[in-house]
Amino acid sequence: MRVATVAALVGACIVLAGCANRDAPSPAAGPTSTAPSTSTSASTPDARRSGYDFMTPELRAMQDDDGANPALLWVRDGEAAWNRPAGASGASCSRCHGEASTSMRGVAAQYPAFDAVTGRPLDLGARINACRERHQGEPAFARESDALLALEAWVAFQSRGLPIAPPADPRLEAWRARGERLYRTRMGQLDFACAQCHDAHAGQRLGGSTIPQAHPTGYPIYRLEWQGVGSLERRLRGCLSGVRAEPFAPGSEDMVALELYLAQRAAGMRVETPAVRP
Amino acid sequence: MARALITMPATAKRGDVIEIRTLIAHPMETGYRRGDDGHVLPRNLIRRFACRYDNEIVFSADLYPAVAANPLIVFSTRATVTGALTFTWEGDNGFAQTETALLTVT
Amino acid sequence: MSASASRRPLREAPMRIARRSVLAAGTLCLLSVRPSRADAPPELEAAIRAFAEGKPVQSGRVTLEVAPLVENGNAVPIAVAVQSPMSDGDHVRQIAVYNEKNPQRDVVVFNLGPRAGRARVATRIRLATSQRLVALARLSDGSVWQHSVDVIVTLAACVES
Numbered sequence: 001m002r003v004a005t006v007a008a009l010v011g012a013c014i015v016l017a018g019c020a021n022r023d024a025p026s027p028a029a030g031p032t033s034t035a036p037s038t039s040t041s042a043s044t045p046d047a048r049r050s051g052y053d054f055m056t057p058e059l060r061a062m063q064d065d066d067g068a069n070p071a072l073l074w075v076r077d078g079e080a081a082w083n084r085p086a087g088a089s090g091a092s093c094s095r096c097h098g099e100a101s102t103s104m105r106g107v108a109a110q111y112p113a114f115d116a117v118t119g120r121p122l123d124l125g126a127r128i129n130a131c132r133e134r135h136q137g138e139p140a141f142a143r144e145s146d147a148l149l150a151l152e153a154w155v156a157f158q159s160r161g162l163p164i165a166p167p168a169d170p171r172l173e174a175w176r177a178r179g180e181r182l183y184r185t186r187m188g189q190l191d192f193a194c195a196q197c198h199d200a201h202a203g204q205r206l207g208g209s210t211i212p213q214a215h216p217t218g219y220p221i222y223r224l225e226w227q228g229v230g231s232l233e234r235r236l237r238g239c240l241s242g243v244r245a246e247p248f249a250p251g252s253e254d255m256v257a258l259e260l261y262l263a264q265r266a267a268g269m270r271v272e273t274p275a276v277r278p
Numbered sequence: 279m280a281r282a283l284i285t286m287p288a289t290a291k292r293g294d295v296i297e298i299r300t301l302i303a304h305p306m307e308t309g310y311r312r313g314d315d316g317h318v319l320p321r322n323l324i325r326r327f328a329c330r331y332d333n334e335i336v337f338s339a340d341l342y343p344a345v346a347a348n349p350l351i352v353f354s355t356r357a358t359v360t361g362a363l364t365f366t367w368e369g370d371n372g373f374a375q376t377e378t379a380l381l382t383v384t
Numbered sequence: 385m386s387a388s389a390s391r392r393p394l395r396e397a398p399m400r401i402a403r404r405s406v407l408a409a410g411t412l413c414l415l416s417v418r419p420s421r422a423d424a425p426p427e428l429e430a431a432i433r434a435f436a437e438g439k440p441v442q443s444g445r446v447t448l449e450v451a452p453l454v455e456n457g458n459a460v461p462i463a464v465a466v467q468s469p470m471s472d473g474d475h476v477r478q479i480a481v482y483n484e485k486n487p488q489r490d491v492v493v494f495n496l497g498p499r500a501g502r503a504r505v506a507t508r509i510r511l512a513t514s515q516r517l518v519a520l521a522r523l524s525d526g527s528v529w530q531h532s533v534d535v536i537v538t539l540a541a542c543v544e545s
Binding site: 055056057058061070209224227278 | 451453454455456458459460461508538
């Protein structure tokens with residue numbers, strides 16, 4: 001990384017001097033959420049760490065306690081919506097899909113997934129909206145609306161504890177490659193690629209925060225910064241704003257391509273939905 | 279009606295002290311923040327929380343803007359008789375919500 | 385003053401300290417000396433005194449549990465525990481939390497009583513910046529106890545638009 005770019009980033013971001021020295025977590029510190037190693041060499045340990053491992057013990061406790069994790073409010077809303085009749089057909093999600101704990105188990109862990117009707121991948125929110133339009137005769141929920149996030153949270157909650165499992169679907173190959181290209185492309189006024197912070201400098205400090213590895217292990221998340229629940233797409237738009245780049249449009253091809261690459265990069269890591277993040 | 283979650287044991291022995299976790303969806307808008315247009319976002323807070331059990335308020339709280347959004351309140355009460363615990367939240371703009379949970383005391 | 389010291393002639397120089405260096409030294413003192421634990425800023429002090437209703441505020445019996453370093457000030461977990469038998473004759477009546485640098489001092493006031501069983505409460509609060517937090521407890525005998533903690537709040541490096 002060029003020194004001048006580092007200086008520009010430090011200058012452009014808000015830095016609070018005098019924060020205490022907190023060591024980046026060592027792999028041995030505290031519980032980790034990584035799944036068994038997916039590397040081909042049996043002797044190479046999996047160095048991937050969820051954002052959970054970069055949080056303070058207090059925030060980890062907030063995530064782990066279903067009685068205290070605010071995202072559970074959205075999960076319960078989603079459960080209610082799952083069972084509620086909708087549209088002219090009066091069809092609830094449960095009428096076709098039955099109990100979510102059975103039919104949706106492991107499903108969110110495979111998203112984004114290819115949709116034959118539109119001929120492109122869809123993330124979970126877009127998939128739920130497609131169901132609403134095609135099978136319930138209802139208009140799509142607005143992206144990032146509480147109604148959509150609640151259903152996403154409820155469905156993804158059924159994958160909690162399961163490994164992220166991107167489908168081995170050849171139709172997704174070109175999209176994943178596009179996502180990886182985006183991940184490695186310098187963008188914005190700060191001229192940063194995702195890889196520069198999240199691969200090369202993960203675990204190091206940027207201002208008052210530790211740079212996470214950027215694995216989407218717990219979406220939708222309750223983000224303290226938002227004081228509410230949001231999707232991976234919202235988080236990525238925040239990252240793009242952060243490097244002063246034009247954020248990819250919601251539901252856009254670039255957005256889902258990047259999400260596909262991130263899911264592949266996190267393959268095997270455990271789903272934590274609904275996660276809490278600072 | 280805002281979503282609320284109560285986490286507490288369903289049963290307890292008489293005299294046991296049980297811990298109760300309550301969560302409710304609410305923005306707790308402080309009245310100090312400005313929106314993108316520069317205007318102050320109006321204050322919208324839950325002001326008071328109370329737990330009634332066995333004909334008595336056994337716990338209550340007065341909340342101020344410094345309480346975080348989607349407020350969590352954790353407290354304890356002694357199990358006395360089998361009955362409903364009633365939880366009430368009241369606040370600005372006529373916000374009023376009640377939840378109940380049954381405690382079986384053996 | 386000892387006899388030997390009074391006999392020593394005073395030097396001229398110490399009496400004529402340049403005004404500029406006094407001002408500089410004074411300013412430096414203002415910036416570098418942090419307020420001692422006993423001196424809370426005036427507004428916080430006033431809030432504590434108002435809660436105490438004339439009773440002396442003693443340190444002890446109360447524990448304010450909060451992380452000394454906080455990643456995001458929007459939702460900071462805190463707990464307050466008070467040593468008390470929580471009997472009819474000896475219990476905690478109120479627990480209050482005040483802050484130093486938010487737009488207003490009040491945070492939350494909990495009302496307990498003997499039926500609480502245990503004097504321990506928890507919630508999540510907002511901290512606008514690094515500052516002192518104070519937890520106060522009023523017991524059934526009217527005594528008031530406190531515990532204060534200095535919390536550092538770090539800011540996110542890249543601010544979301």
